[in-house]
Amino acid sequence: MLRKLRVGAAALTMGLLTACGGSAAGGADGVIEYWLWDSGQQPGYQKCADAFARQNPGLSVRISQYGWDTYWQKLTAGFIADAAPDVFTDHLARFAQFADLKVLRPLDELGPTQDIQDTDYQPGLAELWKGQDGHRYGSPKDWDTVALFYSKKALSDAGVDPAELQNLSWNPQDGGSFEKLVAHLTVDVNGKRGDEPGFDSHRVKTHGMSAEGSGGQGWGQTQWSAFTGSAGWQVTDKNPWGTHFNLDQPAFQDTLKWYFGLARKGYLPTYAEIGGANPINTDKQIQSGIAAMGISGSWMISTFSKLTDEAGKPLEIGVAPTPIGPTGKRASMFNGLADSITTLSKQPENAAKWVKFLSGAECQKIIGESGVVFPARPEATELAIQYNQKERNLDVTPFTDQVKNKTTFLFPVTSNAADIIALVNPRMDSVYIGSDPPSSLTKVNDQLNDLFKVVG
Known part of the structure; x- marks a missing residue:
């Protein structure tokens, strides 16, 4: 069994590494391709994309949303066929494998994202997205309990x-x-x-x-x-x-x-x-x-x-x-999602600007006010709590109290x-x-x- 699994993993690794050496992927110059799987979050992130474009003349974001299973199939196929996006929503269950296969670009080696601070986010979230080599491969976007x-x-x-x-x-x-x-x-x-x-x-x-x-x-x-x-x-x-x-x-x-x-x-x-x-x-x-x-x-x-x-x-x-x-x-x-940049992106610095904006205070506020998820920044989390209480008459503190009372444990990476x-x-x-x-x-x-x- 182990030999069979190792052979399969090795074949996938070779395919992905071969893809990394091929033609460039992602969007055309100035158009950043961004993928996510949650349709409920797409409207909020479209607002973020519009705000980003207004603040960055010449840059725009094209968002593609796919269902969970299709998302990961297309992403893996994209790495192999040189068709991966510039930026994608990453999950801890997949992060380790992508890090092993070296298809993620270190964010601390790109100008806009090199100064991401762990303390800007809920405790423990940012640390999860650091590889065994010490580099950061994901910028926190939200969390869940x-x-x-x-x-x-x-x-x-x-x-x-x-x-x-x-x-x-x-x-x-x-x-x-x-x-x-x-x-x-x-x-x-x-x-x-x-x-x-x-x-x-x-x-x-x-x-x-x-x-x-x-x-x-x-x-x-x-x-x-x-x-x-x-x-x-x-x-x-x-x-x-x-x-x-x-x-x-x-x-x-x-x-x-x-x-x-x-x-x-x-x-x-x-x-x-x-x-x-x-x-x-x-x-x-x-x-x-x-x-x-x-x-x-x-x-x-x-x-x-x-x-x-x-x-x-x-x-x-x-x-x-x-x-x-x-x-x-x-x-x-305690699980958290992040945004990662692929090694296939031909505009990594532009992609990094978008990733930095996604985890920044402005976009996090927009997501918090949408009430769909709990944003990574504590102040934006409070906005999500208020939205659910006011708009849905729903007390969601059983989720947030786990973080507040330190009764969480991290998703295994x-x-x-x-x-x-x-x-x-x-x-x-x-x-x-x-x-x-x-x-x-x-x-x-x-x-x-x-x-x-x-x-x-």
Whole structure:
């Protein structure tokens, strides 16, 4: 398996490096090509592009938006075929691989971006985008944490006061008050709740908790990461650029045994119910009544705010913090996006001007006032909080309090990212399905560690 993965990675590397030596990519001189995947963010960034053009005569930005899967396929193909953009929105799950393949231009070697300061952004964000060589390859644009979204109607029908969600706790032995709530919110086809006699766990109408797959492709960010994090577990020995994995530790495996055990009890949808390897998101599960609540990311706030019920009326949604774990604290993965410049761009200095503007106070203010995401700058984050409270009557502080209270942990950044997903994802799927126990992840852990010994 490892040899096959190494051969595949080597072939891709050769293709990309060959592309780097070919003809120039990006936009025509003065037209900066910028790619992003989130359609909800495009209007805000178009405003930024218009402001940038006004301040930089002779320069303009052409924005292209693609769906998540298409985005990464086109970007990879673009590197190979000399058709990559000047600037693109980068994700930490992909950053390490692109850095390994040397298709990102160091921002600290370009005039406009060489003075980016870590302290201008939420603590920890800027440091994530530095490679193992010490160079900066991404300029922070926004950040995200996770929290519990819930249907106010589902809670009302269950006789649950939303205030009860503020101090839930969990443990891997019996699930604590969190599992009790999940059980109570679960309803079978006969109207029996999960904590009532006669509940049929095999014929469930509404699960107390949603599920967005096994979490094997993103370290359980919107699945189990809030639980493993609050159990005191971390993916690698250090972050970023860890090389020793901890999937064999009891804190991890015991948490997964409890978490996926919720599906055996009927409290969590089964792998098949959510669509298997291509699961429907929590917003759709809540909207359709498959689930009463679920963990999702702050990037989904705008989407949740637009949900409607069967009659087409707005579906009332609330947000609550993740439960307190065995460590006595809550936890959320802290992820951040950034803008990167490709080595194929034939106008790197112009591209750097755009990247600097994207992470600057003016553009960050525009994005904050759009209320779609939390911008990287603290002052712009406050604008997003105010927008959601005023325009959507939605309290989003369960997301921002994780940062304020320092209960976050950073998204794992490692080399060999594609190989890691190839090893971890199928086994995590098997654990969710129930065909493999969490203890089977010990073997995967050995494979990951061996990968770094041979390839790293």
